[in-house]
Amino acid sequence: MRVVYATDLSEASHAAVRTQPCLECLQRIGVTEVHLVTVVAADMHYGMPGFDFAKTKKQLLQGQKKVFEDAGFDVETHVVRGTPHRRIxxxxxxxxADMIIVGSRGQSPLRDRVIGSTARNIARTSVRPLLLQRITKDGEEYEVARKYLFRDIMFATDFSENANQAFEQVKRIRNATQKVTLLHILPRYELGEDADRARKEAKDKLQSHAETLEQWNIETKIIIREGEPITEILAVEEEVSPTLTVIGSRGKSRLRRLLLGGTSERIVGRAKGNVLLVPPQSR
Structure with missing residues (x-):
């Protein structure tokens, strides 16, 4: 399995790279090859003070490369120039690549609730699964919010085709997973006289997912809520504290895919833990 690991070479990204449990989780899901990517902004040009940005970044990248190599990964480095999300x-x-990994952090109490522009733009445009690794700051030190990336998963599904693809991704990373919370939200505005039937159908579908996971000795829990999907998904994440939330981003058109979709984008931006976003037609 091959991943692209995007880094801005900041202290926050160094903290993420140095976290051994995260590296072990990548190995457990079969990652053997890491492509470290950092981007030189397009407006950085020769003639500016310290103009050899590519050389400087390549030197800085060697430290992160060594961490991955010491952990047993094959590593290639890429220093590219241009718009970050497009080049990544x-x-x-x-x-x-089978997956893109990007660190996400906030610079202030307000921005702690909003993902950075590069991560957001990758989420909107990537056709490959995107893992947003949440990074927090404790005093002067950065650290990852949840160290064991795939150990405790919350899978939020609306039973769409894209959600089914996202569940396939959950199955692919099962070797690093011990527990999965299966979540479905029934929007109240869609419930009517058939509410009981909708609840039963949702339970049956989640139970089918649970049976699939339990054959690999993964502990499962089923939660069905009624209400506004974004609010309820974030509330359940707060309650169960998963190390990873997995969600599909639906898109019925190219424009819809570029906009990512209200639910998935807001979950990506506001979740407290790591988020794995699975786009339509991903591998």
């Missing part, structure tokens, strides 16, 4: 997606396509 471009490298992922070129190397046929």
């Amino acid at each position: 997606n471009g490298v992922a396509e070129a190397v046929h």
